[in-house]
Amino acid sequence: MSWGYTINRARDIDMDSNDMTTSKLILEKIPSLQGCIACGACVATCSTGALTKYSLRKVHTLVRRGEYSGLLEELNKCMLCGKCQLVCPRGINTRAVISLIKRELGDHR
Amino acid sequence: MAYNNSWQEYQKDIADDKYFYVRSCIRQNFFPGSEAVFLNILRNDLGLDVKEEAIHTSCTGIGYHSDIIPLETIMTVVARQFALMTEAGYENFISSCITSFGIYTEILETWHEFPETEERAREDLYKATGRTFKKPKNLAHTSDIIFHHREKIAAKAKFKLVNSKTGEPLRVVDHIGCHYAKLFPKKGLGGSEFPYVIAGMVHAWGGDIIDYPERRHCCGFGFRNYLVKANRGSSVANSQKKFESMAPFKPDLIVGNCPGCSMFLDKWQYTIHELEGVAYGENNRGIPTLTYEEMAGLVLGYNPWDMGMQMHQIDVEPLLDKLGVAYDPSEKYLGVNGEYIGRPEDASINNNCY
Amino acid sequence: MNKEVLIIGGGITGMQCAISLTEIGIKATIVEKSDKLGGKLNDWYKLFPTFTSASEVINPIKDRVKALGIDVQLNSEVIKLTPTTITLSDHTIINADAIVICSGFDIFDAKRKEEYGYKIYNNVITSVDLERMFCEGKVENLDNDTPKRIAILHCVGSRDEKVCQTHCSRVCCVAGVKQAIELKELYPKSEIFNFYMDIRMFGSGYEELYKEAQIKHNIHFVRGRISEAAQTIDNKIQIKAEDTLIGRPLKMSVDLLVLMVGMSAGKSNKDFANIDGVNQNNNGFIAPKDLFIDSVSSDIDSIFYAGCVTSPKSVGESITEGIAAANKVAKFLKS
Numbered sequence: 001m002s003w004g005y006t007i008n009r010a011r012d013i014d015m016d017s018n019d020m021t022t023s024k025l026i027l028e029k030i031p032s033l034q035g036c037i038a039c040g041a042c043v044a045t046c047s048t049g050a051l052t053k054y055s056l057r058k059v060h061t062l063v064r065r066g067e068y069s070g071l072l073e074e075l076n077k078c079m080l081c082g083k084c085q086l087v088c089p090r091g092i093n094t095r096a097v098i099s100l101i102k103r104e105l106g107d108h109r
Numbered sequence: 110m111a112y113n114n115s116w117q118e119y120q121k122d123i124a125d126d127k128y129f130y131v132r133s134c135i136r137q138n139f140f141p142g143s144e145a146v147f148l149n150i151l152r153n154d155l156g157l158d159v160k161e162e163a164i165h166t167s168c169t170g171i172g173y174h175s176d177i178i179p180l181e182t183i184m185t186v187v188a189r190q191f192a193l194m195t196e197a198g199y200e201n202f203i204s205s206c207i208t209s210f211g212i213y214t215e216i217l218e219t220w221h222e223f224p225e226t227e228e229r230a231r232e233d234l235y236k237a238t239g240r241t242f243k244k245p246k247n248l249a250h251t252s253d254i255i256f257h258h259r260e261k262i263a264a265k266a267k268f269k270l271v272n273s274k275t276g277e278p279l280r281v282v283d284h285i286g287c288h289y290a291k292l293f294p295k296k297g298l299g300g301s302e303f304p305y306v307i308a309g310m311v312h313a314w315g316g317d318i319i320d321y322p323e324r325r326h327c328c329g330f331g332f333r334n335y336l337v338k339a340n341r342g343s344s345v346a347n348s349q350k351k352f353e354s355m356a357p358f359k360p361d362l363i364v365g366n367c368p369g370c371s372m373f374l375d376k377w378q379y380t381i382h383e384l385e386g387v388a389y390g391e392n393n394r395g396i397p398t399l400t401y402e403e404m405a406g407l408v409l410g411y412n413p414w415d416m417g418m419q420m421h422q423i424d425v426e427p428l429l430d431k432l433g434v435a436y437d438p439s440e441k442y443l444g445v446n447g448e449y450i451g452r453p454e455d456a457s458i459n460n461n462c463y
Numbered sequence: 464m465n466k467e468v469l470i471i472g473g474g475i476t477g478m479q480c481a482i483s484l485t486e487i488g489i490k491a492t493i494v495e496k497s498d499k500l501g502g503k504l505n506d507w508y509k510l511f512p513t514f515t516s517a518s519e520v521i522n523p524i525k526d527r528v529k530a531l532g533i534d535v536q537l538n539s540e541v542i543k544l545t546p547t548t549i550t551l552s553d554h555t556i557i558n559a560d561a562i563v564i565c566s567g568f569d570i571f572d573a574k575r576k577e578e579y580g581y582k583i584y585n586n587v588i589t590s591v592d593l594e595r596m597f598c599e600g601k602v603e604n605l606d607n608d609t610p611k612r613i614a615i616l617h618c619v620g621s622r623d624e625k626v627c628q629t630h631c632s633r634v635c636c637v638a639g640v641k642q643a644i645e646l647k648e649l650y651p652k653s654e655i656f657n658f659y660m661d662i663r664m665f666g667s668g669y670e671e672l673y674k675e676a677q678i679k680h681n682i683h684f685v686r687g688r689i690s691e692a693a694q695t696i697d698n699k700i701q702i703k704a705e706d707t708l709i710g711r712p713l714k715m716s717v718d719l720l721v722l723m724v725g726m727s728a729g730k731s732n733k734d735f736a737n738i739d740g741v742n743q744n745n746n747g748f749i750a751p752k753d754l755f756i757d758s759v760s761s762d763i764d765s766i767f768y769a770g771c772v773t774s775p776k777s778v779g780e781s782i783t784e785g786i787a788a789a790n791k792v793a794k795f796l797k798s
């Protein structure tokens with residue numbers, strides 16, 4: 001029997017069921033990442049962000065909520081030019097962050 | 110579970126007697142005995158005066174919320190309902206539908222804030238029908254009325270909301286409907302966060318109310334969300350969210366305040382089971398979903414089949430067994446004249462048990 | 464000088480103002496409605512951003528009031544004001560040459576934000592409750608001795624027109640960061656989430672504390688206001704917010720929800736504003752004569768303000784205003 005619709009899935013970030021292991025590991029390896037104040041300067045200056053929806057600010061926030069799906073593909077857009085690191089007011093080593101997240105999310109491809 | 114008393118800060122005036130009654134459009138299809146039970150309880154059990162006019166109409170709320178009926182039109186329709194009340198010599202207007210109750214409340218508030226809209230509605234009504242009206246002295250939803258008389262009903266109760274085998278209070282989920290108190294929290298008993306209109310009945314009749322996390326969440330009806338087939342997936346998802354949230358509390362029954370919500374909370378359980386194979390409630394048979402009139406009727410000892418409870422999607426028999434209500438299974442599908450009215454094919458959630 | 468100054472309120476501001484006046488030879492009397500000096504700071508544990516014990520601030524001030532022999536009238540509530548008199552609730556009238564209103568603020572009643580279930584769900588507490596619990600050395604009501612998750616919600620009763628609190632209470636941002644660190648030290652294994660709309664670190668050392676909370680104490684900051692809290696079957700609190708930096712709703716259950724209650728205008732402000740020259744802002748706080756050059760003066764020569772009666776302030780700022788008001792009073796009495 002065709003119902004003509006299916007039950008929609010909630011868009012909530014469910015922090016009770018998300019697996020935070022990878023997220024915790026990344027923060028332990030680069031604790032300074034926790035100092036991000038979401039100013040968005042990294043995105044404003046990003047060569048890739050000018051042409052695509054790639055946003056390091058958003059990707060890092062998703063990692064911190066345990067939402068990893070699709071992030072590796074996003075980070076693969078980065079050209080590692082390093083300008084984000086120059087503008088970060090909290091001095092986060094963004095290139096190291098990008099490399100680390102990509103490494104840790106290898107399994108989530 | 111500790112229950113808070115913040116509802117006492119949200120009281121509203123409810124008239125004691127002499128009500129002018131308007132019906133819901135859809136309830137007589139889905140919960141066909143509820144409105145008749147309401148009138149019986151008020152007139153026969155409580156000896157109150159309730160006036161009903163056969164020529165009253167839909168409030169057109171469904172059309173209004175589906176962007177079909179314009180505001181001026183619905184105001185004129187509402188003005189006509191008030192005119193019928195005025196002509197019959199009544200002042201206390203009661204509505205059997207949450208959507209309507211929201212509409213009446215909202216329109217009275219609009220007329221209060223913008224008197225020119227009231228003048229316009231009066232003019233439109235007069236030109237169209239020659240009628241004039243007084244605004245109700247008191248406006249209430251029919252569940253407010255049952256709430257108001259809950260202690261008198263408790264005094265006449267034949268059954269309590271208690272599991273007759275274990276003596277434990279039944280665990281009741283209430284759902285009051287968005288337009289009861291989210292539009293004007295002070296017009297709803299208990300406000301919008303800790304609604305007490307149904308909870309008050311349940312407490313008066315011996316049951317417990319479950320305050321589960323998604324208690325305040327919308328059932329998902331949303332009018333155009335449900336009416337457009339392609340949108341129904343979001344409609345049912347909202348009810349599903351509520352079922353998932355209430356399930357760990359093992360409710361014995363759900364009691365709805367609103368025609369649409371009651372219908373969906375009953376029927377979506379079937380839909381979810383068909384679509385995804387998930388069932389809630391004891392033995393995966395669903396959670397019986399009642400209207401507050403049906404609950405009051407059971408407490409007063411009315412025959413469940415006379416109240417139309419055979420029309421529920423989720424079988425009510427497990428609940429009747431818990432309450433200790435005697436019923437004749439063979440009468441389930443007999444009409445008022447004793448004639449067989451036909452039996453629908455059992456859905457998988459009904460498990461063919463009754 | 465034979466002049467007398469009445470100081471309404473015996474919290475830190477009123478006490479400091481009385482001390483400053485006495486030290487320059489002006490007689491000051493403190494009129495306090497409760498049965499002891501010290502005000503709300505009596506119930507506070509440690510102060511941001513240095514984690515100094517509140518008692519280390521309040522005790523020296525109380526001692527100084529005592530040492531200087533300052534006249535203190537406890538259990539005396541002021542119900543009426545004129546430029547040269549105050550009337551107490553027992554209808555006693557006291558004359559004065561100048562009056563300094565140091566009546567402070569009221570703590571926002573978190574019950575008014577019904578959707579958070581304060582006083583309904585055990586594991587929902589306020590920042591004020593938490594300070595008291597810290598003082599008593601134990602966080603009550605926690606069903607779990609090792610809470611897995613704790614949420615701290617900023618701006619409860621601040622920046623919220625629904626409860627007529629249009630103002631920012633200023634100090635709760637950093638207080639929330641301070642309490643997050645204290646909770647983390649108490650429960651090192653728990654995860655702590657601060658839900659905020661903006662983080663306003665206006666004072667010396669505050670921003671540094673915020674960064675320390677993030678990096679050293681692993682405290683999470685989620686930008687989004689919690690819309691509702693409800694109890695789950697295992698007595699946790701389910702909260703909903705939007706993670707606005709992602710743009711998706713977020714939910715989680717926590718063992719404890721701490722509401723950072725804001726500062727409301729003191730209820731007595733209405734009584735004080737009954738005379739011409741003492742005016743309330745829309746948010747209920749008293750409006751000083753001028754925000755820049757007369758911030759402790761009223762439009763009446765003999766009436767002055769200090770501390771949170773005019774707007775939310777930190778402990779340090781309130782003490783400074785007590786000194787500033789004393790200076791203005793002295794200048795007025797000499798003229």
